[in-house]
Amino acid sequence: MLTLHYNPLTISAATAIILEELEVPYTPILVDFRENAQQSPAYLALNPKGRVPTLQTPQGVLTETGAILEYLAAQHGPHLIPAAPFQAARMRETMYYLASTVHVNYAHAMRGPRWADLESSWADMTAKAPHTIAASLAYLEGHLDYAPFAIANSLTLADPWLFVLTEFATRLQVDIAQFPKLSAHHLMMNDRYAVRNARVKGMIP
Numbered sequence: 001m002l003t004l005h006y007n008p009l010t011i012s013a014a015t016a017i018i019l020e021e022l023e024v025p026y027t028p029i030l031v032d033f034r035e036n037a038q039q040s041p042a043y044l045a046l047n048p049k050g051r052v053p054t055l056q057t058p059q060g061v062l063t064e065t066g067a068i069l070e071y072l073a074a075q076h077g078p079h080l081i082p083a084a085p086f087q088a089a090r091m092r093e094t095m096y097y098l099a100s101t102v103h104v105n106y107a108h109a110m111r112g113p114r115w116a117d118l119e120s121s122w123a124d125m126t127a128k129a130p131h132t133i134a135a136s137l138a139y140l141e142g143h144l145d146y147a148p149f150a151i152a153n154s155l156t157l158a159d160p161w162l163f164v165l166t167e168f169a170t171r172l173q174v175d176i177a178q179f180p181k182l183s184a185h186h187l188m189m190n191d192r193y194a195v196r197n198a199r200v201k202g203m204i205p
């Protein structure tokens with residue numbers, strides 16, 4: 001049995017969506033950020049990074065969305081990774097960009113103390129975040145296939161990740177209507193059974 005430590009406002013939603021897509025049973029455990037539960041000794045013993053998602057598997061603990069999604073695909077859904085090597089690499093190119101750039105742009109909006117000590121620096125980072133996110137989304141608008149999925153015509157691991165980070169962008173008042181292909185992708189994903197199911201279970205707000 002798998003246990004997913006999650007918070008509905010976070011990137012752990014991407015893992016929840018893939019679990020729902022694959023219909024893999026899992027036990028969800030809320031990590032309540034309002035109580036700083038991600039820094040509790042019990043949670044840090046599980047995931048010393050103090051972040052979500054954390055997935056407990058029969059083989060051990062996994063962190064990092066990319067690693068978790070790859071594990072789930074290898075165990076339960078190889079069809080979520082394109083068979084053609086170049087397309088598989090494009091999927092991972094997208095995933096690495098989402099993790100290392102788009103997500104980090106977002107974190108600058110509310111996690112300034114991670115990077116700077118002066119409060120004035122935090123305000124500056126918060127103000128800049130919607131612009132850096134919009135720039136990332138403009139790149140993704142031009143780079144992905146949207147046919148209708150991020151990579152060609154079938155769902156891959158990149159899709160729920162892109163969906164969740166697009167949700168993040170709207171929370172920072174980035175107008176995603178300026179990116180018609182991305183907006184259509186967002187609507188399509190929002191309507192998927194797996195996303196609706198994850199929402200009903202409280203894994204996404």
Ligand SMILES: N[C@@H](CCC(=O)N[C@@H](CS)C(=O)NCC(=O)O)C(=O)O
Binds near residue numbers: 009010038099
């Ligand atoms: N690279 C990690 C990022 C995980 C991450 O930063 N999660 C955020 C929520 S979106 C978190 O747990 N933040 C808690 C904190 O910073 O205290 C991944 O992709 O899984």
